[in-house]
Amino acid sequence: MLNVHARHVWAAVLVATLMVMSPAAGAEEKSRLDVVLERGKLIVVTLTTVPPFAFNDEKGQLVGFDIDIARLLAQALFKDPTKVEFVSVTAEGRWPAIESGRADMGVGGTTTYPDRALRVAFTRPFIDSGISVLVSKKSGIKTLADLNQDKFTVASLNNPQMADRAKRFFPKAKALTFDTPAAQFLAVRSGRANALQIDTPSAEYWAAHNKDEMDVLPGLLGASQNNGVFMKPGDFKWWLWLDTAVAEMRTGSWYPQYTEIYQKWFGKNPPPQKFYLSQ
Amino acid sequence: MSFAQWVAIYGPTYVTGLAWTAFIALWASFGAVVWGCVLLLIRLSAGRWGACGVDAYVQLFRNTPVLLPIYLIYFAFPMIGLPWPAVVCGGLALILQNGAYISEILRGSVNAIDRVQFDAAKSLGLASWSTFRKVVLPQVLVYSIPALGNQVVLLLKDTSLLSAISITELTMQAKLLTEQTGAAYEAFIVVALLYLVLVSSTEVLFRVAHHAVRWR
Numbered sequence: 128m129l130n131v132h133a134r135h136v137w138a139a140v141l142v143a144t145l146m147v148m149s150p151a152a153g154a155e156e157k158s159r160l161d162v163v164l165e166r167g168k169l170i171v172v173t174l175t176t177v178p179p180f181a182f183n184d185e186k187g188q189l190v191g192f193d194i195d196i197a198r199l200l201a202q203a204l205f206k207d208p209t210k211v212e213f214v215s216v217t218a219e220g221r222w223p224a225i226e227s228g229r230a231d232m233g234v235g236g237t238t239t240y241p242d243r244a245l246r247v248a249f250t251r252p253f254i255d256s257g258i259s260v261l262v263s264k265k266s267g268i269k270t271l272a273d274l275n276q277d278k279f280t281v282a283s284l285n286n287p288q289m290a291d292r293a294k295r296f297f298p299k300a301k302a303l304t305f306d307t308p309a310a311q312f313l314a315v316r317s318g319r320a321n322a323l324q325i326d327t328p329s330a331e332y333w334a335a336h337n338k339d340e341m342d343v344l345p346g347l348l349g350a351s352q353n354n355g356v357f358m359k360p361g362d363f364k365w366w367l368w369l370d371t372a373v374a375e376m377r378t379g380s381w382y383p384q385y386t387e388i389y390q391k392w393f394g395k396n397p398p399p400q401k402f403y404l405s406q
Numbered sequence: 407m408s409f410a411q412w413v414a415i416y417g418p419t420y421v422t423g424l425a426w427t428a429f430i431a432l433w434a435s436f437g438a439v440v441w442g443c444v445l446l447l448i449r450l451s452a453g454r455w456g457a458c459g460v461d462a463y464v465q466l467f468r469n470t471p472v473l474l475p476i477y478l479i480y481f482a483f484p485m486i487g488l489p490w491p492a493v494v495c496g497g498l499a500l501i502l503q504n505g506a507y508i509s510e511i512l513r514g515s516v517n518a519i520d521r522v523q524f525d526a527a528k529s530l531g532l533a534s535w536s537t538f539r540k541v542v543l544p545q546v547l548v549y550s551i552p553a554l555g556n557q558v559v560l561l562l563k564d565t566s567l568l569s570a571i572s573i574t575e576l577t578m579q580a581k582l583l584t585e586q587t588g589a590a591y592e593a594f595i596v597v598a599l600l601y602l603v604l605v606s607s608t609e610v611l612f613r614v615a616h617h618a619v620r621w622r
Contacts, residue, residue, distance in 0.1 A: 217581075218581075218585065219581045219582075219584045219585045219590075222584065222585075222588050222590060223584070223590035223591070226588075226590065243588075245588070246588035247588075282572075285578070285581050285582050285585055286585040286586075287582075287585060287586045303492075303572040304572050304574070304578070304582070305570075305571075305572055306569065306570065306578075306581060310570065310571075310572075313481050314481070314572075316481075317481040317482065317484045317485055318484040318485065318489060319480070319481065319484055319489070
């Protein structure tokens, strides 16, 4: 009698286990969009030492163009721009933060590259960028061509794109590699390096704030580039929402808000909403 | 790509990183022991002011994270006209901090020797150098080697911080590979294993050394 009873209990446990497990096993993985909406807060991974994209102001608050873009996304999701939690990382920490699901998406002066897009998904660009060279005035470097001498040292970030550019544009110069833009900047400031390569807006920001010491060389290293929002690949619903939101900022209904943010950080209007519309 | 495939392709890239880590750890450990001895000698022989100075130094370095001297020496020294290479700056920072700890370890070992032994040495007519060589040193080695081993292991692990000043040691190598391949877990698991090997070999080395002095 007791035996029969025990068997019933085991059967019940088995059925209950199957019932709990089956929807998870059968159904598709839940989209990040639904997770974010349920949570009521957007988690964003970002670099925090790339002015004017993302940096700490005098009060220690995280501010910048990319930070405001993330807040604009929170405004769209929750009608509240403060519903964002920022996770700060070093340059190479951006990818595991996305891969592990620690963050829903990422911003922070991050360039879209085809080889990067193999492991993280990007939206269309929310800003045009490019890579410029910031030099210390003491070095006497005036053009990109000047840079290619073995007496100069150039600071780069620890990604292969920076290393490739260094090899292509100034193979003779010595190379230093750092994991944050702040350390690159410090290297030039302290005389460790004569120059650094970084996104054009950042180079211009630092030059503007250190007029006596630093200059941005004319011209770009290579082509104009795109900075996009990045996320875990494979989640179509989440990607589609973010890409639509970015498209609306640059070419559609949110252009006014986007323009306001652009004006705030760069002191000029963004590229026209549509090429056939006059500004 | 499986983990084994990943290791087969990118494993060889770690060799330079491994060499840098081992090289810096080696010379910084040696320097730290020497510096620790110097600090101890000052403390024991330079009177009250010497002892106070060493005490202040030890407090300063024991109570600050080692990343601070690393940054300071690397970025601030060029401003005062001393553009030493990163390896020298990083090693120096590790020596300054670990020397402070090691001087304390050695001091503890010297204090562990019974005062009576010094009187005995004197009554046997040993000069101060002979007292040091025949009485103090053999006992200090026995007492201090396990603790020194721990300190060297800590120093070895702290070399990972030198990735912040552009030294391509193991951790920097993993960061570069993460950026290059996106394989964060693989890159850092390999590094963890390599550190494990380095640390275990160091521990074995110190155990052998301890055994050797123990039974003399």
